[in-house]
Amino acid sequence: MNSQNGQYAVEIRDTSVFYGPRKAVNHVSIPINRNRITAFIGPSGCGKSTVLRTINRMNDLIPGARIEGEVCFRGQNIYGPDIDPVEIRRRIGMVFQRPNPFPKSIYENLAYGPRVLGIRDRRLLDQIVEQSLRQAALWDEVKDDLKKSGLTLSGGQQQRLCIARALAVEPEVILMDEPCSALDPIATQYIEILMKKLVEDYSIVIVTHNMQQAMRVSDYTAFFTTDESRIGELVEFDRTEKVFSSPADQRTADYIAGRFG
Amino acid sequence: MPDSAAQGRSLLPDDQTFAASLTRRNRRARIWTLFFRLSLAVAMAALLLLLVNIINDVFGEVAISNIHTEEEVCGGPCSERDSSELATVLGRYEPRRLRVIVRDQLSVVDPAVFTQMAASQALRPDTTFPAGSEMLTINEMTNEQVVALLGANVPQSVMVEYVLADVVGYAILRSWPLFTTLFHYETIESEFRQLVAERNPPNPRLEFRSWLSWHFVTNPQSSYPATAGVRTAILGTIWIMSLTMLIAVPLGIAAAIYLEEYASGRSRLEQLIVTNIRNLAGVPSVIYGLLGLAVFVRALEYFTSGAFIGLTDSNGRTIISASCTLALLILPVIIIASQEAIRAVPQSLRDASYGLGATKWQTTRRVVLPAALPGIMTGIILSLSRAIGESAPLIVVGAASVIWVDPTGIFSKFTVLPIQIFQWTMRPQNEFRHLAAAAIIVLLSMLVVMNSVAIYLRQRLRVRF
Numbered sequence: 001m002n003s004q005n006g007q008y009a010v011e012i013r014d015t016s017v018f019y020g021p022r023k024a025v026n027h028v029s030i031p032i033n034r035n036r037i038t039a040f041i042g043p044s045g046c047g048k049s050t051v052l053r054t055i056n057r058m059n060d061l062i063p064g065a066r067i068e069g070e071v072c073f074r075g076q077n078i079y080g081p082d083i084d085p086v087e088i089r090r091r092i093g094m095v096f097q098r099p100n101p102f103p104k105s106i107y108e109n110l111a112y113g114p115r116v117l118g119i120r121d122r123r124l125l126d127q128i129v130e131q132s133l134r135q136a137a138l139w140d141e142v143k144d145d146l147k148k149s150g151l152t153l154s155g156g157q158q159q160r161l162c163i164a165r166a167l168a169v170e171p172e173v174i175l176m177d178e179p180c181s182a183l184d185p186i187a188t189q190y191i192e193i194l195m196k197k198l199v200e201d202y203s204i205v206i207v208t209h210n211m212q213q214a215m216r217v218s219d220y221t222a223f224f225t226t227d228e229s230r231i232g233e234l235v236e237f238d239r240t241e242k243v244f245s246s247p248a249d250q251r252t253a254d255y256i257a258g259r260f261g
Numbered sequence: 262m263p264d265s266a267a268q269g270r271s272l273l274p275d276d277q278t279f280a281a282s283l284t285r286r287n288r289r290a291r292i293w294t295l296f297f298r299l300s301l302a303v304a305m306a307a308l309l310l311l312l313v314n315i316i317n318d319v320f321g322e323v324a325i326s327n328i329h330t331e332e333e334v335c336g337g338p339c340s341e342r343d344s345s346e347l348a349t350v351l352g353r354y355e356p357r358r359l360r361v362i363v364r365d366q367l368s369v370v371d372p373a374v375f376t377q378m379a380a381s382q383a384l385r386p387d388t389t390f391p392a393g394s395e396m397l398t399i400n401e402m403t404n405e406q407v408v409a410l411l412g413a414n415v416p417q418s419v420m421v422e423y424v425l426a427d428v429v430g431y432a433i434l435r436s437w438p439l440f441t442t443l444f445h446y447e448t449i450e451s452e453f454r455q456l457v458a459e460r461n462p463p464n465p466r467l468e469f470r471s472w473l474s475w476h477f478v479t480n481p482q483s484s485y486p487a488t489a490g491v492r493t494a495i496l497g498t499i500w501i502m503s504l505t506m507l508i509a510v511p512l513g514i515a516a517a518i519y520l521e522e523y524a525s526g527r528s529r530l531e532q533l534i535v536t537n538i539r540n541l542a543g544v545p546s547v548i549y550g551l552l553g554l555a556v557f558v559r560a561l562e563y564f565t566s567g568a569f570i571g572l573t574d575s576n577g578r579t580i581i582s583a584s585c586t587l588a589l590l591i592l593p594v595i596i597i598a599s600q601e602a603i604r605a606v607p608q609s610l611r612d613a614s615y616g617l618g619a620t621k622w623q624t625t626r627r628v629v630l631p632a633a634l635p636g637i638m639t640g641i642i643l644s645l646s647r648a649i650g651e652s653a654p655l656i657v658v659g660a661a662s663v664i665w666v667d668p669t670g671i672f673s674k675f676t677v678l679p680i681q682i683f684q685w686t687m688r689p690q691n692e693f694r695h696l697a698a699a700a701i702i703v704l705l706s707m708l709v710v711m712n713s714v715a716i717y718l719r720q721r722l723r724v725r726f
Binding site: 056058061063086087089090091093094096098100101102103112113115116117162165166168169 | 525527607609610611612613614615616617618619620623627628632
């Protein structure tokens with residue numbers, strides 16, 4: 001592993017995000033610890049997803065989005081002039097809110113990432129597919145149906161398929177944008193167990209609306225909220241036990257006690 | 262009602278009013294449903310009427326006769342005459358056919374140079390020549406020499422067929438539609454008797470005829486309704502549709518990809534372009550014909566006539582000009598349909614692809630396009646269905662209304678089925694109306710086949726993707 005960031009996989013430094021003229025997030029700084037799960041929590045519209053998407057430059061795809069500040073990955077600012085966002089997204093994978101498998105076979109879903117990277121060797125692809133599915137704890141359920149469409153799977157299986165697909169390009173960091181919000185409790189539990197296993201090899205950032213989930217799975221928690229002008233800001237970042245047991249900020253305390261949000 | 266009134270809270274009508282209004286709402290729903298059914302019934306009835314009308318003309322009784330009797334021509338059954346007697350008969354009744362038969366039966370060279378070569382070179386080496394004719398070209402020979410040539414060299418059985426087909430022949434005196442044939446046969450019989458009495462044609466008889474037949478499909482155009490066919494027009498339609506598709510489909514999809522995936526969609530110019538594409542879809546087709554005439558037939562004649570590759574025997578009124586014109590005509594429809602299909606691909610699929618480190622082009626090529634393909638195919642089907650039935654722009658671009666030679670390439674002169682149909686319906690004789698109806702069936706069948714293939718492809722793509 002590259003250790004130019006020391007213990008941090010990614011470091012968000014004093015970053016603000018704008019959508020057109022409107023400022024969405026104001027001066028956020030968060031270190032993402034290597035091989036740890038970091039949770040972003042906060043009420044709707046506080047910019048936690050926006051911050052998550054700045055980490056792998058997915059905001060570039062939104063017309064009018066603009067970033068100030070820097071995000072350091074492997075000792076480089078990923079918003080630097082000679083950085084290709086395509087390369088960044090391969091190193092920092094993403095799992096989305098709703099399971100979004102391609103309308104292709106399970107095999108093709110897994111092989112898509114390696115294929116766009118230029119891998120043609122059928123045997124190598126087979127290996128990658130199997131290894132990724134095993135990592136995502138999906139292999140035993142689908143190994144006989146690799147030719148079936150990914151859309152025939154259940155919601156929870158689809159989401160694990162999407163996680164496996166992200167793993168297939170061997171990222172260092174996995175960003176998860178409310179990965180369980182469309183799933184039932186059992187499927188959610190599977191994903192949480194999976195995350196705890198994956199964090200041995202990857203660094204994970206998860207956005208969640210579910211405070212219990214943050215408490216259950218994460219090592220670090222960042223709490224975001226909005227001010228009166230609807231600009232998102234980071235209120236507090238600390239170890240999860242600390243944030244939930246003795247929050248430093250009154251707004252954090254109110255939020256986790258369920259007084260707003 | 263008392264309790265809610267007592268509470269003084271409900272602002273909604275009481276239960277009785279509600280029940281009455283529910284009845285009214287249900288009745289209104291029933292009326293609309295009835296209206297929808299009626300609309301469908303009207304549409305189906307119109308379609309049925311159209312089909313019945315066409316079928317009515319495609320089949321029916323015909324009165325036919327020979328042109329000459331065998332008695333009159335051969336003085337008895339023609340099969341009992343020998344080759345030279347039969348050649349003499351042909352020379353007397355159909356002198357124009359003589360040289361064609363020589364070409365078809367005896368020539369060993371290309372038809373294009375046949376008339377320019379001396380007979381001894383143009384004809385089979387074992388040919389027996391009448392005195393002094395070896396060194397003449399076929400057109401320099403006298404009719405007597407050609408008759409002698411045929412009589413000496415063509416087998417009797419072949420000559421009998423020519424005499425029966427070309428001299429004895431048969432003509433359609435009168436035709437009746439299917440409806441009359443089925444329900445008013447006595448009218449046909451009385452008209453037939455009257456006809457025979459008036460004209461006294463050789464060997465008259467009534468026959469049931471299907472104007473749509475294998476011969477109709479494989480014969481070239483002819484001015485005799487009994488032998489006329491649509492082969493030339495079918496080939497023209499196939500050539501033009503293929504080429505149109507080849508031009509319009511890639512261009513249309515490419516334009517749609519650019520507009521949806523690459524253009525920001527916010528600049529004035531782009532909005533202007535999009536609006537105009539939508540307007541172009543509604544421009545009358547004859548205007549595209551005028552455009553095609555000015556641009557492809559006239560301005561680009563050097564290219565569309567094939568002069569740039571050394572062809573000299575045609576002008577700009579070629580298959581390539583017609584295809585370019587039709588391609589322009591259907592391009593807006595393909596662009597609009599493809600745009601809609603591309604736009605309907607969920608953003609989440611694009612995000613998933615980008616999130617794995619795919620470039621924009623990889624995402625477009627491997628995720629967006631395959632997912633949009635069924636929708637794009639629908640647009641292509643619609644536009645090709647439109648193009649295959651177009652006649653107005655092709656008339657302007659210069660489709661030949663009477664053409665005897667099959668198209669052989671993109672620089673050939675052409676005609677297409679709709680023009681053939683149009684031209685036949687303009688003829689005063691009844692027989693051509695039947696031919697037009699049969700050609701309509703051929704056109705509809707081609708349309709159905711084309712669309713079936715496209716729909717089959719679309720389903721397969723859907724399953725695979």
